[in-house]
Amino acid sequence: MYRNQQQRNLVPRVAAIHDLSGFGRSSLTVVTPILSTMGIQVCPLPTAVLSTHGAIKGHTFLDLTQEMEAIIAHWKSLDLRFDSIYSGYLGSPAQANLVCEFIDAFKNEEQCVVVDPVLGDNGELYPSMEEEMVDKMRFLVEKADIITPNLTEACLLLGEKYREDFTNDELKNFAVRLSNEGPQIVIITSVSPDEEQNKAGVIAYNKAEERFWKVSCDYMPASYPGTGDAFASVITGALLQGDSLPIALDRAVQFISIAVRATFGYNYDAREGILLEKVLPSLNAPVQVSSYQLFD
Numbered sequence: 328m329y330r331n332q333q334q335r336n337l338v339p340r341v342a343a344i345h346d347l348s349g350f351g352r353s354s355l356t357v358v359t360p361i362l363s364t365m366g367i368q369v370c371p372l373p374t375a376v377l378s379t380h381g382a383i384k385g386h387t388f389l390d391l392t393q394e395m396e397a398i399i400a401h402w403k404s405l406d407l408r409f410d411s412i413y414s415g416y417l418g419s420p421a422q423a424n425l426v427c428e429f430i431d432a433f434k435n436e437e438q439c440v441v442v443d444p445v446l447g448d449n450g451e452l453y454p455s456m457e458e459e460m461v462d463k464m465r466f467l468v469e470k471a472d473i474i475t476p477n478l479t480e481a482c483l484l485l486g487e488k489y490r491e492d493f494t495n496d497e498l499k500n501f502a503v504r505l506s507n508e509g510p511q512i513v514i515i516t517s518v519s520p521d522e523e524q525n526k527a528g529v530i531a532y533n534k535a536e537e538r539f540w541k542v543s544c545d546y547m548p549a550s551y552p553g554t555g556d557a558f559a560s561v562i563t564g565a566l567l568q569g570d571s572l573p574i575a576l577d578r579a580v581q582f583i584s585i586a587v588r589a590t591f592g593y594n595y596d597a598r599e600g601i602l603l604e605k606v607l608p609s610l611n612a613p614v615q616v617s618s619y620q621l622f623d
């Protein structure tokens with residue numbers, strides 16, 4: 328019945344390999360609404376079920392490694408075609424092998440494989456993350472077309488000691504070294520390009536074009552879980568809609584910026600994440616201001 332889906336999907340379809348955390352706006356509860364709003368069908372392949380993301384004490388955790396194998400086997404039997412495979416938080420190091428197998432099994436020519444190597448933030452591994460996951464993520468990154476590490480994750484993948492004040496040349500060097508592992512496009516978030524004070528931003532490297540891009544925005548003194556998931560989801564959606572890399576970067580930075588501003592004005596427990604529901608419609612607004620620049 329599904330054989331004729333070898334042709335194009337009527338709506339772009341993403342296999343979203345992330346955890347499902349019930350409360351706190353991260354992973355699938357962020358990925359799904361963002362991509363759906365952008366007109367993309369999300370097929371979740373959940374890696375774990377948690378009561379909340381890991382930053383809320385006492386959370387439950389159900390590892391779905393075995394169930395993933397069964398889900399993948401069923402999807403293979405249906406011959407599903409995915410326009411993108413997009414992975415994030417994994418529930419066990421063994422799942423990295425499963426995701427690699429998934430990519431091999433469902434690979435097609437036009438498809439874009441996005442790996443968000445979720446490992447840590449602010450210079451530290453997430454408390455729930457095993458050291459072994461770093462090696463496994465290195466292995467998974469080789470299979471990706473695009474990766475979206477934050478600066479902490481870039482350092483962990485490269486074996487570099489984390490600092491906040493890397494120079495432009497050091498940041499470029501990190502992006503090139505990561506792309507040498509396989510991905511055509513490397514996007515590093517949570518950086519301050521040009522050592523600009525009060526600016527936060529992202530840099531990106533496109534290996535085929537040998538071009539670097541940067542987008543910065545005003546820094547807000549707040550940090551919300553799940554913003555990395557939101558960022559990588561907008562990138563995935565924008566590229567599937569046909570945007571160029573710098574426009575996709577612009578849209579993702581602007582979306583996070585609006586979402587943080589929509590949230591920061593309230594006296595609110597940051598662990599609940601950005602007030603996504605208030606800003607989702609902005610994803611369908613035309614790009615009005617564009618602030619990307621070549622990063623020389």
Ligand code: PXL
Pocket residue numbers: 346348353354377379380381382416445453552553554555556
């Ligand atoms: O946003 C990344 C993320 C995803 N999933 C879980 C997490 C985190 C970050 O803390 O704990 C379960």
